[in-house]
Amino acid sequence: MQQSGNENLVNSTKSNIGGWLFLSLFCLIGPNCQDRQQPVFSTFVPIAPSYENIKLTLQPDTLHFQLGAKIYNEIKSFNYFMNDGLAYISFYDRRSESIVIYNFHSRQLCKQLQLKRILKDKQFYKVSVYTQNFDSIYVTNLDKLYLLDSAGRISRTVQCRDGIENIAFYDTYVPIVVKQNIIYMGLRPFVKESSLPAIRKWKVLCGFDLNKASTSLYYPLPSIYHKGLYGRRFLNYSYCLNEKGNFVFSFPADTSIYETNLTDLHLAYNARSKFQAAPIEPVSDEALKKDEGSKEYALRDAYGPIYYDHSTHRYLRIVKHKIAKADFDAQNYRRSYGIIILNQQFKIIGEFLLDYDILLDSIMITQVGEIYARVNKDDENALHFVRLRWNEDQPMTKK
Amino acid sequence: MTKYIVLLIAICSFLACNESIKKPENTEFISDTVTQAAVFNDLIKLTNNSIEEINLKDSMAFLILPVKLSCPACRKKTIDSIVKHQNNMPDRHIVIISAAEGIKNIRSYFEEQHKELPVIKNQLFLDSTHQAYKYKLVKENPVIFYALHQKVYKKVLAIPATVKDDLCDFFSGPQDFKPQNDNR
Numbered sequence: 001m002q003q004s005g006n007e008n009l010v011n012s013t014k015s016n017i018g019g020w021l022f023l024s025l026f027c028l029i030g031p032n033c034q035d036r037q038q039p040v041f042s043t044f045v046p047i048a049p050s051y052e053n054i055k056l057t058l059q060p061d062t063l064h065f066q067l068g069a070k071i072y073n074e075i076k077s078f079n080y081f082m083n084d085g086l087a088y089i090s091f092y093d094r095r096s097e098s099i100v101i102y103n104f105h106s107r108q109l110c111k112q113l114q115l116k117r118i119l120k121d122k123q124f125y126k127v128s129v130y131t132q133n134f135d136s137i138y139v140t141n142l143d144k145l146y147l148l149d150s151a152g153r154i155s156r157t158v159q160c161r162d163g164i165e166n167i168a169f170y171d172t173y174v175p176i177v178v179k180q181n182i183i184y185m186g187l188r189p190f191v192k193e194s195s196l197p198a199i200r201k202w203k204v205l206c207g208f209d210l211n212k213a214s215t216s217l218y219y220p221l222p223s224i225y226h227k228g229l230y231g232r233r234f235l236n237y238s239y240c241l242n243e244k245g246n247f248v249f250s251f252p253a254d255t256s257i258y259e260t261n262l263t264d265l266h267l268a269y270n271a272r273s274k275f276q277a278a279p280i281e282p283v284s285d286e287a288l289k290k291d292e293g294s295k296e297y298a299l300r301d302a303y304g305p306i307y308y309d310h311s312t313h314r315y316l317r318i319v320k321h322k323i324a325k326a327d328f329d330a331q332n333y334r335r336s337y338g339i340i341i342l343n344q345q346f347k348i349i350g351e352f353l354l355d356y357d358i359l360l361d362s363i364m365i366t367q368v369g370e371i372y373a374r375v376n377k378d379d380e381n382a383l384h385f386v387r388l389r390w391n392e393d394q395p396m397t398k399k
Numbered sequence: 400m401t402k403y404i405v406l407l408i409a410i411c412s413f414l415a416c417n418e419s420i421k422k423p424e425n426t427e428f429i430s431d432t433v434t435q436a437a438v439f440n441d442l443i444k445l446t447n448n449s450i451e452e453i454n455l456k457d458s459m460a461f462l463i464l465p466v467k468l469s470c471p472a473c474r475k476k477t478i479d480s481i482v483k484h485q486n487n488m489p490d491r492h493i494v495i496i497s498a499a500e501g502i503k504n505i506r507s508y509f510e511e512q513h514k515e516l517p518v519i520k521n522q523l524f525l526d527s528t529h530q531a532y533k534y535k536l537v538k539e540n541p542v543i544f545y546a547l548h549q550k551v552y553k554k555v556l557a558i559p560a561t562v563k564d565d566l567c568d569f570f571s572g573p574q575d576f577k578p579q580n581d582n583r
Contacts, residue, residue: 070507072500072503072504072507073500073501073503073504074500074504095500095504095507096507378500378501378528380500380501380502380503380504381503
């Protein structure tokens with residue numbers, strides 16, 4: 001009986017140890033599994049590329065906006081907009097901390113709004129501005145989105161969830177998208193670049209519901225970012241909106257682009273540069289810790305902003321070609337850049353190397369399909385844009 | 400026993416006081432002769448190689464203000480000091496104001512403080528293309544370099560806690576490098 005009791009005790013102890021082991025493992029693994037965000041599964045749609053002789057060429061017609069004595073060339077965000085049938089361009093000048101609006105055709109200054117007078121006693125950090133029209137100007141500052149009008153009256157304020165970990169912003173390569181009363185904006189990649197769990201959890205879009213004064217986060221990074229580290233420079237993603245109202249994302253380390261409606265449509269398409277000879281390898285944790293992220297970025301191919309030309313239904317994806325190690329060591333940091341063109345069905349129809357200097361994150365497409373890009377950003381007295389045109393649209397190529 | 404406790408408290412208090420008044424470490428001494436010469440050459444490039452040969456062979460000091468990147472407190476104090484000392488700069492002390500956005504942008508920081516950007520012949524230089532940053536001489540705050548015989552031996556990174564003293568040293572000329580003709 002005693003022996004039996006001992007056996008029971010041993011069995012009970014064994015069973016307890018097993019139970020504790022299971023519980024311990026569950027405690028260790030369970031929460032991690034829950035924390036670990038899975039990437040969105042996107043169905044890859046294979047489409048063979050066909051490189052036609054299509055490119056954007058530089059045109060002689062350029063835009064120049066003269067800056068006044070108190071307007072500077074420190075432009076942080078700009079956009080083209082229509083108001084009562086007239087075209088305008090709006091800039092946020094960080095130096096004067098003001099929103100400046102010019103008539104697009106006359107190039108005359110229409111308005112300068114001092115943000116310091118509107119957002120009184122506020123600390124300014126990473127401000128961005130998008131002018132939809134004179135009644136709706138969206139301003140992001142720190143973790144807040146403000147909606148104001150051109151008289152400087154604030155009508156709404158919404159705070160992004162999780163405080164300053166999520167700072168929403170507008171730029172030409174992360175446009176504001178309004179769908180079903182939700183205002184979608186990009187999020188600055190303020191995520192720890194050397195933490196894979198943090199990167200897996202991070203989401204790239206913030207949706208503001210102005211009526212409920214609430215926000216939600218959407219869309220994690222694609223699977224390639226869940227497998228290895230790339231550093232913060234590879235987190236500067238971009239998106240555009242196509243004619244179906246779907247987002248199309250481009251991520252610097254990923255050859256594919258992703259079309260999504262954020263709910264039930266998730267498709268991936270090949271948008272790889274024909275000049276990319278090898279995969280874009282992850283960056284070692286050691287290199288990131290040694291602050292060599294910029295070097296590793298320069299030594300790899302990377303993809304930049306994506307834009308959608310609504311008039312021709314074409315996507316423009318910027319590609320930044322890597323520089324050779326020897327060039328990097330010789331401090332020759334100049335990369336070559338190109339643009340990949342995809343048609344409405346996401347077929348690559350062209351790729352060309354840029355043989356002119358433009359600011360790659362400044363491409364602006366007007367309502368009538370004119371494509372402009374900012375140039376000569378060092379000029380303190382004026383802002384300059386050059387016109388780009390499809391070579392097939394030009395009289396010479398029509399012959 | 401009580402007197403030992405009192406003594407212990409006194410020693411602890413002394414150490415604590417001593418710690419609290421300790422100046423933050425913001426000075427770097429450069430000992431490698433190749434680096435000393437390389438940094439000096441970069442500094443001279445920022446002056447458009449306009450320093451007279453005779454001055455190069457003497458002691459020199461360079462204050463670089465990255466006007467946009469500096470913290471507001473450091474920027475304000477540095478601008479105040481530059482304007483205040485524009486007519487009595489120590490010999491061979493050079494001020495370089497650096498920014499990527501150009502001269503209009505640099506001038507705006509002085510105007511913001513209701514001051515004018517001074518002109519100090521051969522001693523104030525505007526690095527309007529931010530070469531100082533490209534040469535890795537500055538990052539986010541004012542930096543002062545001290546040199547002797549074309550070799551930079553000391554780098555002082557001004558931070559809010561030290562900027563006042565650092566500027567005072569620069570504009571009065573540190574004791575060991577006070578110009579010989581300065582009898583103030």
